[in-house]
Amino acid sequence: MLVGYMRVSKADGSQSTDLQRDALLSAGVKTDHLYEDQASGKKDDRPHLAACLKALRKGDTLLVWKLDRLGRNLRHLVNTVHDLTDRGVGLKVLTGEGAAIDTTTAPGKLVFGIFAALAEFERALISERTIAGLAAARARGRNGGRPFKMTPAKVRLAMAAMGQKETKVGELCTELGVTRQTLYRHVSPSGELRPDGEKVISKRKMYS
Known part of the structure; x- marks a missing residue:
């Protein structure tokens, strides 16, 4: 059908x-x-x-x-x-x-496979860059104390991480420096953007 x-x-x-x-x-x-x-x-x-x-x-x-x-x-x-x-x-x-x-069809499946590979590459690249950025921030002493607000980099890292079954939410929150409540306001458990997350990324684009 x-x-x-x-x-x-x-x-x-x-x-x-x-x-x-x-x-x-x-x-x-x-x-x-x-x-x-x-x-x-x-x-x-x-x-x-x-x-x-x-x-x-x-x-x-x-x-x-x-x-x-x-x-x-x-x-x-x-x-x-x-x-x-x-x-x-x-x-x-x-x-x-x-x-x-x-x-x-076989050719159609091949084309979609390329799309899927690009999506996986994009997610890995975003994760790699944002983790490096967070590590650099910690090296400059921006660690501990009151949790920081979500940034575009953190939102993208959260999207990439939350889509992985092996991700431990508590550890991710520690890495991002945010609470669970803040994380879930921006990104769903499956890694999809929520309204607050869209606002963070859109605001960054507006000023870039």
Whole structure:
């Protein structure tokens, strides 16, 4: 069975899913197998995506118009597709930069494997750089005392670390110099950005 997912960023009527809908219908998705959200791709709360993923069964294929309609970021996308693959569900992207991805075919799986490798490399690189930065800060005597606030570097390190099963939250908090409460306000247990974490990173970009 083919299942389609659509998303637009605004719920005020200024954006339409008509183009996505037409493409998905032309690809063979039936009208009653379409799911639609009107929410920013950065938000965790996308109820129809959750319903769509839950409805998929082994042998089904999820179709999206473009890759950015599905994932909040590369890491979230990779995790989502790995979960679908484990369940025997395929993913096909119709257009855009990810149009070569079709995990029901060998070439498509290869392309997605490259995406996954890039995501893993990005996470390792961020972790390596931020750990080095924290070590340098400790060497300058910025250690102990009142916990420091979260910084973009700490948020990125937390994202990379929280996605690893072997990470001990208590040790991570000590390394970052923050409390558990502060950590969880910025990053979820699975390593996804939360609103406070997005604000920290966005603020840094604003002034950079």
